[in-house]
Amino acid sequence: MDLGIVRDVVIEDDKIEIIITPTYSGCPAMDAISMNIRLELISHGYTNIKITSVLSPAWTTEWMSETGKEKLRTYGIAPPNARQQFCNDVFAADETVQCPKCNSSQTSKISEFGSTACKSLYQCRDCLEPFDYFKCH
Amino acid sequence: MNPLLAYTLFLGDSTLILSQRNSEWCGHGPILEQDIAITNISLDLLGQARNFYTYAASLKGDGSTEDSLAYMRTEREFMNPLIVELERGDWARTILRQFFFSQYQQLLFEQLKDLPDEQLAAIAEKSLKEVNYHVRWSSEWVIRLGDGTKESKQRITTAIFELYSYTGELFEPASYEVALVATGVAVDPSTLKEEWMENVKKVFDRATLELPEPIFMQKGGKQGIHTEQLGFLLAELQYLQRVYPGSEW
Ligand SMILES: [Zn+2]
Numbered sequence: 001m002d003l004g005i006v007r008d009v010v011i012e013d014d015k016i017e018i019i020i021t022p023t024y025s026g027c028p029a030m031d032a033i034s035m036n037i038r039l040e041l042i043s044h045g046y047t048n049i050k051i052t053s054v055l056s057p058a059w060t061t062e063w064m065s066e067t068g069k070e071k072l073r074t075y076g077i078a079p080p081n082a083r084q085q086f087c088n089d090v091f092a093a094d095e096t097v098q099c100p101k102c103n104s105s106q107t108s109k110i111s112e113f114g115s116t117a118c119k120s121l122y123q124c125r126d127c128l129e130p131f132d133y134f135k136c137h
Numbered sequence: 138m139n140p141l142l143a144y145t146l147f148l149g150d151s152t153l154i155l156s157q158r159n160s161e162w163c164g165h166g167p168i169l170e171q172d173i174a175i176t177n178i179s180l181d182l183l184g185q186a187r188n189f190y191t192y193a194a195s196l197k198g199d200g201s202t203e204d205s206l207a208y209m210r211t212e213r214e215f216m217n218p219l220i221v222e223l224e225r226g227d228w229a230r231t232i233l234r235q236f237f238f239s240q241y242q243q244l245l246f247e248q249l250k251d252l253p254d255e256q257l258a259a260i261a262e263k264s265l266k267e268v269n270y271h272v273r274w275s276s277e278w279v280i281r282l283g284d285g286t287k288e289s290k291q292r293i294t295t296a297i298f299e300l301y302s303y304t305g306e307l308f309e310p311a312s313y314e315v316a317l318v319a320t321g322v323a324v325d326p327s328t329l330k331e332e333w334m335e336n337v338k339k340v341f342d343r344a345t346l347e348l349p350e351p352i353f354m355q356k357g358g359k360q361g362i363h364t365e366q367l368g369f370l371l372a373e374l375q376y377l378q379r380v381y382p383g384s385e386w
Contacts, residue, residue, distance in 0.1 A: 026184025085338035
């Protein structure tokens with residue numbers, strides 16, 4: 001919910017359908033996420049469960065809730081900037097990203113791709129902390 | 138074969154084969170961050186392939202699955218353009234191939250997302266966001282290599298010489314594209330060429346590189362006629378399912 005992956009829930013008699021959308025086409029967490037949803041529903045007594053994945057409208061970081069962003073920050077991942085500063089312009093400057101540890105904006109991008117496709121790798125020039133930035137998407 | 142099915146397979150094959158080639162860098166990238174970057178791009182492409190194959194399987198409606206389409210078809214049934222199957226070569230060649238292909242994919246998906254086939258449009262819309270990052274990343278690398286050292290410039294220049302003749306096929310419609318363009322379902326790839334050249338040239342200018350003069354263009358892949366390199370790639374990709382059919386994790 002906080003990430004905006006769950007798009008809808010349809011309950012009809014004893015049937016429950018959860019509509020989810022992947023963050024990235026190849027996101028390997030999607031299988032784990034549907035599995036967890038299924039297990040959670042089973043533990044709440046549902047047996048007739050359907051999980052449907054839809055691609056359109058395409059997931060965007062704008063669907064991430066404020067709570068979700070705060071959770072990322074607490075975990076040490078810089079949440080996506082509220083306003084996307086670039087995306088299509090190849091020659092645009094790198095985005096300014098705040099360090100999730102010390103809040104400094106003196107940070108630099110190390111790599112466009114971090115530990116997963118949805119993040120890029122930054123380092124803080126003040127506290128030297130290397131951190132993941134959840135890219136705007 | 139029904140043109141819509143052929144077109145969907147062509148889109149899936151192009152992304153699967155490039156994904157497989159890029160994944161060969163896993164553990165071999167020049168530095169850790171770039172090893173991670175190229176394998177993440179691989180993963181994006183694999184996810185796109187899975188979406189195209191899942192749709193193709195539903196169009197076939199004969200019990201085919203994304204897995205059977207990836208693992209149980211032979212070389213001649215693959216419709217990817219030749220450029221994605223060529224050996225990865227050195228880093229410069231890998232970068233340049235990704236750059237040429239991402240620039241093409243960006244223009245292709247920008248049009249496909251507005252065409253009437255809902256499933257293809259949805260996959261294109263989804264993939265485009267990923268492709269924008271691939272374009273950015275590969276462009277930065279083309280500039281870094283072209284405007285870098287004598288060695289890096291020589292390597293990327295060699296890569297341009299080796300790969301450029303494989304770009305023509307991207308813009309030449311295959312029979313299934315011709316059939317679908319007539320009904321407005323597929324993008325006419327020949328309409329992408331001019332903008333592709335402009336976009337490539339913009340980055341090449343920054344990289345102090347030059348586009349070659351028009352030369353003879355290789356083709357065949359989009360109609361199932363491949364280089365021998367695809368056979369070796371499929372042998373590795375399909376090995377497990379060929380030896381242990383139907384095995385699962
Ligand atoms: Zn800091």
